[in-house]
Amino acid sequence: MMNKRSTTQSVILYALVLALVIFCVFPFLQILSTSLKHPIDWGNPSLIPRVLHLDAYKELLGLMPAKEVDVPASVQRLLDNPALSAEKKQMLLDKFSAGGDVFPFGRYMLNTFVISFVTGICSTFLASLAAYAIARLRFPAQSLMANGVLFVYMVGGVLLMVPLYQMSVNVGLASSAAGTIFSLFLIYLIQTLPVAMYMLGNYFRTIPFSLEEAAMMDGCSRVEAFWRIIMPLSKPMLFTVFIYCFVIAWNEYLFASVFLKQYQDFQTLPLALQTLFTSKNAIWDRIMAASMLTLLPVVICFMLANKHLSGGLTDGGVKG
Amino acid sequence: MSSVILRNVNKSYGNLPIVKNLNLEVKDGEFVVLVGPSGCGKSTTLRMVAGLEDITQGEIQIGSRAINDLPPHKRNIAMVFQNYALYPHMSVRENIVFGLKKSGADAETIKEKLADVSEMLKLDDYLDRKPADLSGGQRQRVAMGRALARDADVYLFDEPLSNLDAKLRHHMRTEIARIQHQYNMTAIYVTHDQIEAMTLGDRVVVMRDGIVEQVGTPMEIYLQPTNTFVATFIGSPAMNLIEAKIEGEDLVFDNYRLPAAKIANVDLQDLKSHDTVLVGIRPDFFEDSALSSPSDNLFEFNDIQVELVENLGFDKEIMFKLGGEDAKARLDLRSHVKRQENISMSVDLNRVLLFDTSPQGMLLNTGEV
Ligand SMILES: Nc1ncnc2c1ncn2[C@@H]1O[C@H](COP(=O)(O)OP(=O)(O)O)[C@@H](O)[C@H]1O
Ligand SMILES: [Mg+2]
Numbered sequence: 001m002m003n004k005r006s007t008t009q010s011v012i013l014y015a016l017v018l019a020l021v022i023f024c025v026f027p028f029l030q031i032l033s034t035s036l037k038h039p040i041d042w043g044n045p046s047l048i049p050r051v052l053h054l055d056a057y058k059e060l061l062g063l064m065p066a067k068e069v070d071v072p073a074s075v076q077r078l079l080d081n082p083a084l085s086a087e088k089k090q091m092l093l094d095k096f097s098a099g100g101d102v103f104p105f106g107r108y109m110l111n112t113f114v115i116s117f118v119t120g121i122c123s124t125f126l127a128s129l130a131a132y133a134i135a136r137l138r139f140p141a142q143s144l145m146a147n148g149v150l151f152v153y154m155v156g157g158v159l160l161m162v163p164l165y166q167m168s169v170n171v172g173l174a175s176s177a178a179g180t181i182f183s184l185f186l187i188y189l190i191q192t193l194p195v196a197m198y199m200l201g202n203y204f205r206t207i208p209f210s211l212e213e214a215a216m217m218d219g220c221s222r223v224e225a226f227w228r229i230i231m232p233l234s235k236p237m238l239f240t241v242f243i244y245c246f247v248i249a250w251n252e253y254l255f256a257s258v259f260l261k262q263y264q265d266f267q268t269l270p271l272a273l274q275t276l277f278t279s280k281n282a283i284w285d286r287i288m289a290a291s292m293l294t295l296l297p298v299v300i301c302f303m304l305a306n307k308h309l310s311g312g313l314t315d316g317g318v319k320g
Numbered sequence: 321m322s323s324v325i326l327r328n329v330n331k332s333y334g335n336l337p338i339v340k341n342l343n344l345e346v347k348d349g350e351f352v353v354l355v356g357p358s359g360c361g362k363s364t365t366l367r368m369v370a371g372l373e374d375i376t377q378g379e380i381q382i383g384s385r386a387i388n389d390l391p392p393h394k395r396n397i398a399m400v401f402q403n404y405a406l407y408p409h410m411s412v413r414e415n416i417v418f419g420l421k422k423s424g425a426d427a428e429t430i431k432e433k434l435a436d437v438s439e440m441l442k443l444d445d446y447l448d449r450k451p452a453d454l455s456g457g458q459r460q461r462v463a464m465g466r467a468l469a470r471d472a473d474v475y476l477f478d479e480p481l482s483n484l485d486a487k488l489r490h491h492m493r494t495e496i497a498r499i500q501h502q503y504n505m506t507a508i509y510v511t512h513d514q515i516e517a518m519t520l521g522d523r524v525v526v527m528r529d530g531i532v533e534q535v536g537t538p539m540e541i542y543l544q545p546t547n548t549f550v551a552t553f554i555g556s557p558a559m560n561l562i563e564a565k566i567e568g569e570d571l572v573f574d575n576y577r578l579p580a581a582k583i584a585n586v587d588l589q590d591l592k593s594h595d596t597v598l599v600g601i602r603p604d605f606f607e608d609s610a611l612s613s614p615s616d617n618l619f620e621f622n623d624i625q626v627e628l629v630e631n632l633g634f635d636k637e638i639m640f641k642l643g644g645e646d647a648k649a650r651l652d653l654r655s656h657v658k659r660q661e662n663i664s665m666s667v668d669l670n671r672v673l674l675f676d677t678s679p680q681g682m683l684l685n686t687g688e689v
Binding site: 208210211213214215216217218219220221222224229232233317318 | 370371372391392393396397398399401403404405406407408409418419422423451452466470
């Protein structure tokens with residue numbers, strides 16, 4: 001009797017879990033499916049493409065063979081003219097080539113990766129120093145500072161967008177691509193630091209202080225104890241925090257859209273995707289393939305984080 | 321190795337004094353045990369020596385240098401923590417050599433020390449394990465090993481055995497005593513366990529509420545406790561304290577009259593200035609009169625009604641009333657007394673102590689016992 005009831009219970013449980021998972025995963029399946037469909041297949045409501053069509057991916061990743069340039073005969077004659085410089089010829093050719101059609105996905109991905117990676121590293125580093133101070137040291141206005149950083153979250157990004165842009169213009173950063181990217185980096189840092197600090201601070205508090213004291217007795221200064229004991233013990237959390245910051249920066253759209261509007265070459269993926277969606281290149285499979293490729297690093301990050309998070313590192317050090 | 325000197329050391333948290341005017345000199349190569357009830361400031365004292373707690377007032381000196389303002393990592397002190405505080409991300413081997421490496425020892429020395437320590441503490445089979453994969457006793461040994469591997473001036477132990485079960489505790493106590501004799505280290509050892517204090521210390525410091533009550537060798541503390549606190553804290557079962565009236569030269573309680581003149585080192589003139597005193601008799605000093613050889617300095621407690629007998633194997637503890645108070649005696653297995661029976665027990669008056677009835681209960685016997 002008991003056994004049967006628990007079987008029913010578990011069936012219901014699994015059904016509910018499955019429903020939830022499907023509900024969450026469905027949009028992603030849809031993206032994946034569409035990105036793999038041939039244009040003739042788009043009307044087909046089935047998630048499974050009739051034929052696997054990888055052209056969209058190949059195109060985005062620059063694996064398509066270069067298209068033959070279709071040049072009218074009159075222009076061809078001009079090109080054949082040896083008096084024309086090579087440079088001019090190329091300009092002419094470009095007019096007819098598919099240049100405007102190419103979406104420099106690799107470039108955007110690199111842009112995004114660099115700024116996300118740098119944000120992740122810097123934010124994790126700064127947050128660990130700040131979190132240590134807040135978790136371990138005593139100084140005036142400590143709790144004010146600890147809680148004050150969370151204030152960033154009370155103000156929505158939209159409200160800050162214009163003032164921040166204005167500030168970076170006033171300071172002169174917005175006048176160059178490098179400066180703009182730097183101010184964007186600063187903004188990402190500010191956006192990710194509070195939560196990063198909060199996560200690391202809470203983690204540091206779980207590390208017994210006597211471990212640091214033991215290190216000090218063993219001849220480490222406080223700073224050395226931080227690097228040799230606290231940091232290695234916090235690896236899983238540092239990694240998680242890095243991924244958190246990385247993903248935030250990877251997906252950020254709002255500030256990027258304002259700051260990078262005029263610097264086409266330095267746009268990040270969310271921004272570029274938006275451009276792609278509204279351009280004449282808005283072709284379903286390509287949009288979906290681009291979305292899929294944008295998602296991929298995030299998914300990989302989460303899978304790595306998951307793997308690293310199992311098992312507490314601080315087990316076994318202290319007793320009592 | 322070095323001596324440690326604490327001069328008028330005070331520690332307060334806010335306005336709350338925790339350690340009050342502590343003076344202590346630990347000689348080079350001496351093993352001193354700080355003992356006292358929980359919360360009396362033993363750990364705080366130890367941590368001040370270590371530099372983990374700053375000193376509110378006073379001076380601490382190691383060798384000939386004052387270390388008040390020296391950060392912990394520059395004091396060259398090794399410490400075993402109550403909770404072991406092993407580095408969880410390092411193997412046993414790495415834990416043990418961490419401090420040595422930090423001090424810049426060369427590879428040869430490190431190797432030797434590691435072999436030395438791991439052999440002595442029987443850690444050879446665990447060197448590659450992480451602390452999480454060790455039992456409590458093994459972790460304790462690693463913690464000891466980490467301190468002993470160091471070439472420190474002073475070794476500090478903060479209740480290193482308190483987390484072990486009774487059997488292991490006894491074993492490790494013996495080990496520590498052995499190691500101490502082998503290394504001849506200057507050490508301060510904190511414990512609330514009076515047996516550890518008695519068995520390990522070259523000298524014992526008894527503390528209460530941040531005050532040093534007595535400093536002395538274990539036998540001095542046992543035989544000549546300066547006051548009733550030390551008398552009852554050291555020794556198990558605790559010393560019996562019986563209030564007695566002074567009538568002439570006799571100490572009177574129940575229907576017993578103890579001749580004060582036969583009690584060692586008592587100034588009779590001084591005694592007469594008191595109305596009442598506390599008579600202190602250790603349970604161990606009672607003998608079954610039927611078994612004791614007669615001597616003129618024995619005092620006999622006749623016809624004592626035994627309330628309870630606890631058999632401990634070789635020993636038995638006997639509970640009875642003396643001067644209206646619960647009292648205990650420890651007899652050996654030759655006595656066959658049972659509960660509710662009567663027994664006569666005798667006490668060597670040389671072993672009897674007298675305390676005044678002031679709140680401190682100061683010892684009235686003077687000189688050597
Ligand atoms: N950081 C602190 N703030 C206030 N009081 C403290 C602090 N640390 C210890 N104490 C108090 O100091 C007293 C002595 O503590 P401790 O030295 O740890 O005693 P023990 O003799 O048991 O080792 C205790 O009453 C404890 O409550
Ligand atoms: Mg303590």
